[in-house]
Amino acid sequence: xxxxxxxxxxxxxxxxxxxxxxxxxxxxxxxxxxxxxxxxxxxxxxxxxxxxxxxxxxxxxxxxxxxxxxxxxxxxxxxxxxxxxxxxxxxxxxxxxxxxxxxxxxxxxxxxxxxxxxxxxxxxxxxxxxxxxxxxxxxxxxxxxxxxxxxx
Amino acid sequence: xxxxxxxxxxxxxxxxxxxxxxxxxxxxxxxxxxxxxxxxxxxxxxxxxxxxxxxxxxxxxxxxxxxxxxxxxxxxxxxxxxxxxxxxxxxxxxxxxxxxxxxxxxxxxxxxxxxxxxxxxxxxxxxxxxxxxxxxxxxxxxxxxxxxxxxxxxxxxxxxxxxxxxxxxxxxxxxxxxxxxxxxxx
Numbered sequence: 266x267x268x269x270x271x272x273x274x275x276x277x278x279x280x281x282x283x284x285x286x287x288x289x290x291x292x293x294x295x296x297x298x299x300x301x302x303x304x305x306x307x308x309x310x311x312x313x314x315x316x317x318x319x320x321x322x323x324x325x326x327x328x329x330x331x332x333x334x335x336x337x338x339x340x341x342x343x344x345x346x347x348x349x350x351x352x353x354x355x356x357x358x359x360x361x362x363x364x365x366x367x368x369x370x371x372x373x374x375x376x377x378x379x380x381x382x383x384x385x386x387x388x389x390x391x392x393x394x395x396x397x398x399x400x401x402x403x404x405x406x407x408x409x410x411x412x413x414x415x416x417x
Numbered sequence: 418x419x420x421x422x423x424x425x426x427x428x429x430x431x432x433x434x435x436x437x438x439x440x441x442x443x444x445x446x447x448x449x450x451x452x453x454x455x456x457x458x459x460x461x462x463x464x465x466x467x468x469x470x471x472x473x474x475x476x477x478x479x480x481x482x483x484x485x486x487x488x489x490x491x492x493x494x495x496x497x498x499x500x501x502x503x504x505x506x507x508x509x510x511x512x513x514x515x516x517x518x519x520x521x522x523x524x525x526x527x528x529x530x531x532x533x534x535x536x537x538x539x540x541x542x543x544x545x546x547x548x549x550x551x552x553x554x555x556x557x558x559x560x561x562x563x564x565x566x567x568x569x570x571x572x573x574x575x576x577x578x579x580x581x582x583x584x585x586x587x588x589x590x591x592x593x594x595x596x597x598x599x600x601x602x603x
Binding site: 405411 | 450477483495499501543553554558560
């Protein structure tokens, strides 16, 4: 009986360290796991990118040869998406050109391949800006900031 | 006498505990984790589509305004939908959309699936030369014509349908008006 009482167990310091280590590892596992379910937020200059879209102002002259974009706002425009308007439709997926047009600048973009424009066609010009998601940069189409233009 | 009885040795108990821990880890990894992950995915998969499709109330074309969400006397209904989706990270394009026509008491569900073949007598694109359905892409608008053969539906709702087959929450609804003279759905 006395022999049993003298048996040494785990020292309190080691036991505490082990518990803390287990808790930290578990917390890390749960964090890494749960993070994949939470969508990354796309931001620009520290604000949600949707808010920055509202600040975009630009003018677009579209001809059968190219598009001239004048950036009259404070947000650099990275490119545009073109959507050709028909009777009851507006379509044209992923048609854009990358050529950053800074504040107050005017940029000349070619008509991208895959879209044919004729005089008097109507197009929707949707600006694309660049946001940050963590360390990565992502393009974002500001659908709500699109303008309608007539092909000259 | 009992005190002198020998139990399991320290080494054996340690090995047993390690084995039990490893077994428990594998059971958790193979059953509980996928179960929770699948359920979490189900509960969040509709989040990016909260305001995805909207009815295009007024469509401006060649300087004229058209209200395509309308019905005519023959029971044809125009359905004009805009995709207001954003390129949110990780969100894929939905497989299609579901339209619910309602007359207050009865509901009629129409499923429109991208690339599906058109049944011209029932549901088609406004452009009748199209043979397959087109779902509006981000920022785009598409207009459909549904032949209900009856009038009386006075409102409709739109729901995104995901590739998993899941129908998400309603994203918009609109009152159906009588078509103006500048719209011919037949």
